[in-house]
Every structure is written in structure tokens, then in C-alpha cells.
Amino acid sequence: MTDKKMISLILGCMCILLSAGIAIQVRTIGGIGTSTGSNSTENQLRDAILKTKENYDNLYEALEKAEVKLETERTNATQNNSELTDLENNIKEANKQLGLTEVTGEGVIVTLNDSTVPLTGSTILSDPNDYLIHYEDIISIINELKNAGAEAISINGQRIVANSVIKCDGTVIKVNGQKIGTPFVISAIGMQETLAQVNRYYGYLWKMKNEWNLDVSFERTKNPITIPKYTGTIKFNYAQSQ
Amino acid sequence: MIVIAIILGCVIGAVIGINAPVIPYTYSTFLAIAVVAALDSVFGGIRSVLKKNFDLVVFITGFFCNSILSIALTYLGQKLNIDIYLAALLVFVGRMFTNLTIIRLHYIDKWKEAKAQKQAKPKAIEEK
Structure with missing residues (x-):
């Protein structure tokens, strides 16, 4: 009897390991959102892309950690020197203006979505392009936001x-x-009162909503919103200050 | 009792697996090959139970050693830039099919025997 108990205990443990392994694997693959294709070249390419992307994510995480470390080192180094502290503050200010730091504050959120009105395909006049959000729309909205005094914008x-x-x-x-x-x-x-002007009567957003029937919304958030930093590089090769 | 333990183990394992953190995609090949190796061991175990030469020690060592060795071979293959895991997969899946065939044949034989006995029984009564 004890022998049988032992066997069932060990088998149970193995089943735990096995099904946990299968479940984790299924979730790992499912989380990536790809299915195995029938073409082996396609699979290899996808595999390579996913691995590279993961590597990139890891490296980016390491970079962010290094930046935080650099920041603390800088703060420590400049603590007792008022001249250096000023320079440090200048760097921080410049980074903020360039968009290289994450910023938080009061603001608005504009959501643009394609039209939910069904396409009436019978008439020649109905063009499917009229039902979609185009890059010009986004540029116009961003322009209006900038004009209304937005300090930081993200899409x-x-x-x-x-x-x-x-x-x-x-x-x-x-x-x-x-x-x-x-x-x-x-x-x-930015200042919510001025940013709210983007939603004014007969403004671009109003037109998108009421004339072109696009699914847009405008929201003045109660909580402060956070806008991430710019992740690319800013390089000046030709422009030189005098 | 063994059946209950297996079912319970599978359920607990699935729950753990659903709640466990997802592993990085780079290592998912290793987990996949380990799972296949473990499955192969399980089918091998079922076959040996049917053949009545089941040995617990052989089964447990096979379960773990096959998984670990296949992971090690896959790692070696990645270092040498050759898909060793394909060979391991071929062996494991091939053996799985062999074992499944043996299991299937065993149950077909049993079923045939039972059927033959059923047909034979009424005759015996008649003869009496």
C-alpha cells in the first residue's frame, strides 16, 4: 500500500511539472500572438524577429537602469558645489524641453477613431477613405493642441x-x-482651460465629429497624465551654433 | 488511486502554469523540448505498465534525465549553430508514436479477447 501511495505521489508530482510546463509554454507562445505557420522560412524569420525584439527590450531596460544610475551619480557629485548644481539643473531643463524626460501634469486626452457609421456602398459619393482617420487629421489636431499651449504631446x-x-x-x-x-x-x-479650446464650436475636432461622423472624443482628465520620454536619438551633424 | 493522483496533478499543474510568470521567448524552445521529452517518458511509462515491466526508478530517472539532456543538447546546438533539437524531437516523437501503437494494440487485443469470450460463453451454456 505504501508502495502504491509512493507511486501515485511521484506520478502526481510529475503530472504537476508536465502540465505546468505545457501551460507556461502555451501562454508564452499565446502572449506573443503568433501561430506557427506552414512555411519554415517564415517561421525562422519570425523567430529571429521575436528574439531580436526581446534582446532589444532587455538592452533598453539596461540602458534605462544605467541612465538612472548616471542621474544619481551626477546628483551626488554636484551636491556640494553650487556652480555644478546650476549646470545640472540646466541639463535637466534642457532635457525636459527636448522631450528626453518623462513628464506629468494636468492636461487633456483626445481620442480619434474611425467612423462607426456603416458605409453606404450604393452611392458613388461614398468613399471609404472619408470614414477613416488620416495622418493629416492627426497633424491638424496636434497643431491645434500646440497652438493652445500644450507643453508635451504624445500619440x-x-x-x-x-x-x-x-x-x-x-x-x-x-x-x-x-x-x-x-x-x-x-x-x-498644458493648461486645461486653453487646451479645451481645441474642442471649440466649428473647430477641427468639432468638424471631425459632426461633419465627417468620425468617432472622436475629448476628455479633460481629473488626474495628472504622464507622457513618456522620446526614445530616439537627437543628433546634429550639420547645424552648428555660432 | 493512481488515476486520481494523475488527474489531480494535471489540474494543479495547469493552475500553477496559468498563474506562473511567462518565460522569455528565447527560452521557450528549451521548455518545449523538455515538455516533449517528459511526454515521451510518460508514454513509455504507460507502455511498461501494460507490458508489466514497470520500474519506478527507471521511469523517474528517464523523466528528468531526458528533459535535462534534451535541454542541454538544444543549448549545445544553439552554440554550434545546428538544430540538434530537431533530432531530439524526431527521436522523442517517433518513440511516442511507437509507444502509442503498442498501447493501442494492447487494448485492441484485450477487446478482442473479451468479445471472443462473450461469444464463447452462451455456447458453453447450451452445451451444458
Whole structure:
């Protein structure tokens, strides 16, 4: 009897290991959101991309840690010297203006989505393009936000900086070289009263909503919003200050 | 009792697996090959139970050694830039099919025997 108990205990433990392994594996593959294709070259390429992406994520994490360390080192080094403290503050201010630091503050969130009105295909006048959000719409909204005094803007987590490009890329839109799709969530930090002017009567947003029937919304957030930093590099090779 | 332990183990394992953190994609190949090796050991164990030469020590060592060795071979293959895990997969899955065939044949034989006995029984009564 004890022998049988022993066997069942060991078998039970093995089953735990086995099914836990299977479940973790299924979740790992499921989380990536890809299925195994029938083409082996395709699988290899996908595998290579996923591994590279993971490597990139790890390296980026390490970089962020190193930056935090650098920041603390700098603060420690400049603690007892008022001149250096001023320089340190200058660097911080400059980074903030360049969009190289994460910022938090009061602001608004504009959400743009494709039209939910069904396409009436019978008439010649109905063009499917009229029912979608285009990059021009995003540029116009960002322009209005900037005009209303936005200090920091991001689209779907991509920070808008001085050299950001918003570009049409087929069915998606490229911001800072990263592909983003609907819904476009544009967050802007600034004085809420002036930013609310973006939502004014007969403004661009109003037109999008009422004339073109696009699914847009405007929200004045109660909680402070956080806008991530710009993750690309800013390089000046030709422009030199006098 | 053994059946209960197996079912309970599977359920607990699935619950643990669902709640456990996801492993990085880079290492998912290792886990996959280990799972296949373990499955092969399980089918081998079932076969040996049916053949009545089941040895617990052999089974346990097979379960763990096969998994660990297959992971090690996969790692070596990655270092040498050759897909050794494909060979391991071929062996494991091939053996799994062999074992499944043996298990299937065993149950077919049993079923046939039972059927033959059923047909034979009424005759015996009649003869009496």
C-alpha cells in the first residue's frame, strides 16, 4: 500500500511539472500572438524577429537602469558645489524641453477613431477613405493642441518632439518611425482651460465629429497624465551654433 | 488511486502554469523540448505498465534525465549553430508514436479477447 501511495505521489508530482510546463509554454507562445505557420522560412524569420525584439527590450531596460544610475551619480557629485548644481539643473531643463524626460501634469486626452457609421456602398459619393482617420487629421489636431499651449504631446505613447515625423504608411500611421494604429490617443499636458479650446464650436475636432461622423472624443482628465520620454536619438551633424 | 493522483496533478499543474510568470521567448524552445521529452517518458511509462515491466526508478530517472539532456543538447546546438533539437524531437516523437501503437494494440487485443469470450460463453451454456 505504501508502495502504491509512493507511486501515485511521484506520478502526481510529475503530472504537476508536465502540465505546468505545457501551460507556461502555451501562454508564452499565446502572449506573443503568433501561430506557427506552414512555411519554415517564415517561421525562422519570425523567430529571429521575436528574439531580436526581446534582446532589444532587455538592452533598453539596461540602458534605462544605467541612465538612472548616471542621474544619481551626477546628483551626488554636484551636491556640494553650487556652480555644478546650476549646470545640472540646466541639463535637466534642457532635457525636459527636448522631450528626453518623462513628464506629468494636468492636461487633456483626445481620442480619434474611425467612423462607426456603416458605409453606404450604393452611392458613388461614398468613399471609404472619408470614414477613416488620416495622418493629416492627426497633424491638424496636434497643431491645434500646440497652438493652445500644450507643453508635451504624445500619440499612443510616442512623444512628439521637434523632429518627430507623422507619416502615412498604408493602413497605419508612422510616428517617430514606429507604426501605430487606431484608436489614436493623443495626450497633451498644458493648461486645461486653453487646451479645451481645441474642442471649440466649428473647430477641427468639432468638424471631425459632426461633419465627417468620425468617432472622436475629448476628455479633460481629473488626474495628472504622464507622457513618456522620446526614445530616439537627437543628433546634429550639420547645424552648428555660432 | 493512481488515476486520481494523475488527474489531480494535471489540474494543479495547469493552475500553477496559468498563474506562473511567462518565460522569455528565447527560452521557450528549451521548455518545449523538455515538455516533449517528459511526454515521451510518460508514454513509455504507460507502455511498461501494460507490458508489466514497470520500474519506478527507471521511469523517474528517464523523466528528468531526458528533459535535462534534451535541454542541454538544444543549448549545445544553439552554440554550434545546428538544430540538434530537431533530432531530439524526431527521436522523442517517433518513440511516442511507437509507444502509442503498442498501447493501442494492447487494448485492441484485450477487446478482442473479451468479445471472443462473450461469444464463447452462451455456447458453453447450451452445451451444458
